[in-house]
Amino acid sequence: MRHDPEGRETAALIELLPGLEQxxxxxxxxxxxxxxxxxxxxxxxxLAIDPDPSAITTFRDxxxxxxxxxxxxxxxxxxxxxEPSPTFDRVVFAWSL
Amino acid sequence: xxxxxxxxxxxxxxxxxxxxVHPTAERAYLEVQVGARLVCVGRVHDVDEQxxxxxxxxxxxxxxxxxxxxxxxxxxxxxxxxxxxxxxTVDEMRSYVNGTWKGAALEERALLEAARHxxxxxxxxxxxxxxxxxxxxxxxxxCRPSPLVALxxx
Numbered sequence: 001m002r003h004d005p006e007g008r009e010t011a012a013l014i015e016l017l018p019g020l021e022q023x024x025x026x027x028x029x030x031x032x033x034x035x036x037x038x039x040x041x042x043x044x045x046x047l048a049i050d051p052d053p054s055a056i057t058t059f060r061d062x063x064x065x066x067x068x069x070x071x072x073x074x075x076x077x078x079x080x081x082x083e084p085s086p087t088f089d090r091v092v093f094a095w096s097l
Numbered sequence: 098x099x100x101x102x103x104x105x106x107x108x109x110x111x112x113x114x115x116x117x118v119h120p121t122a123e124r125a126y127l128e129v130q131v132g133a134r135l136v137c138v139g140r141v142h143d144v145d146e147q148x149x150x151x152x153x154x155x156x157x158x159x160x161x162x163x164x165x166x167x168x169x170x171x172x173x174x175x176x177x178x179x180x181x182x183x184x185x186t187v188d189e190m191r192s193y194v195n196g197t198w199k200g201a202a203l204e205e206r207a208l209l210e211a212a213r214h215x216x217x218x219x220x221x222x223x224x225x226x227x228x229x230x231x232x233x234x235x236x237x238x239x240c241r242p243s244p245l246v247a248l249x250x251x
Contacts, residue, residue, distance in 0.1 A: 001182050001193050008178040009118070009229065016116055016174055016233045026108055028101065035118070079100070084107025091105040093117040097098055097157040 003034065010038045020044065023089035028078050029096020033059035036071060036094070046071045047088075049081060050096075098160030106169045106236045115170055115234045120227045121177065122155040127190070127207050129214040130222045136214060139207020141225065145200030153199070161232065170234035178231070181224040187212040190223055 004010075013035070020043040030036050030048035032055045040046045048071055050056055056075045063071060105115055125141040143149025164170050184190035187208050195202045203225075215221050 001184055001189065003182050004180050005183065006181065009180055012176050012178050012229075012231045013116075013118075016176065016231055026105075028105070077101075078104045078108075081104075081108075084104050086108065086110045086113075088108050089110055089113045091108055091113070091115050093101075093105070093115075093119070095119050097101065097117055097119050097160060 009035070013039050017042075017090065017092070020090070024087065025090045025092060026078075026081075026088040027092045027094055029094045030059065030073070031055045031094065031096075033063060033071075033073070035092075037064070037067070040067050040071050043070065044089075047074065048072070049074045049076045049078070051075065051077050051080075098157060099163050102160060102164040103169060106164075109236045111238060113236060114173070115236060116231065117157075117161060117234070118229065118231045119157045120150065120154050120180070120229050122151050122158060123228045124151055125225050125227045127203055127211060127223075127225050129211050130224075131214050131218050132220075138210040138214070139204045141194060141198065141201050141203055143200055144202045147200070149200035150198060158230075165234070168237055170236055172232055172234050174233040176231050178229055180227045180229045182227075183222060183224045185223075187215065187223065190225065194225060 017039055020039060022044040025043045025046045027036055027046055027048040030050045031052065033048065036046060036048050053075050056073055059073050109115065126137050127139045127141070129136045129138055141150065143151050146152055165172060184193060191203060191208055211223055215223060
């Protein structure tokens with residue numbers, strides 16, 4: 001399967017997530033990182049979480065080396081992340097609400 | 098879902114933004130491009146009304162609307178776009194949708210129709226199309242966790 005080869009999702013993300021440099025992003029429901037790859041190189045840092053361990057393993061195995069330092073990948077949900085404290089500049093629900 | 102949005106509010110710094118991307122409740126369509134002609138051959142159906150995509154996406158819409166109604170977020174920007182997933186064969190498409198989409202399936206009649214077009218024109222392209230909404234919202238300062246979330250924190 002080829003997902004969104006036209007890049008419409010990327011275009012929409014770029015439009016609604018401008019100026020990510022230096023910003024901290026929490027991505028909820030990152031799955032295998034399909035969406036994360038589309039914006040992470042523009043972000044200061046990303047914490048990407050998903051409850052599916054197999055999707056997280058796929059993400060860890062396939063993340064480009066250029067994103068290793070920028071993206072932290074963790075199994076979990078926004079509930080298991082702990083009690084909220086104002087930490088992130090952007091929270092992204094990635095097809096996960 | 099509403100609880101997740103309330104927690105997201107709590108994780109955001111002042112001046113932060115929430116971005117939500119999810120398909121609309123409109124059903125996904127199976128389409129074939131034959132030359133310059135676009136043929137809609139069928140739709141993805143919810144085979145389980147509780148967990149099927151239309152029901153799930155409608156619940157996500159309702160949760161987001163509830164978060165706005167409760168004053169946690171103010172919608173700043175909203176867009177929609179078409180998201181296409183392409184398959185080289187009908188079998189690949191059937192396997193993908195029926196095997197990975199929760200509570201959903203493609204109509205066999207639509208797949209047969211798609212196969213007929215692909216056989217007739219080797220240059221034809223097959224995809225499933227979803228309408229996707231993306232929203233950017235501003236957290237409203239001063240919102241406090243509900244008593245339910247406060248109790249869970251203890």
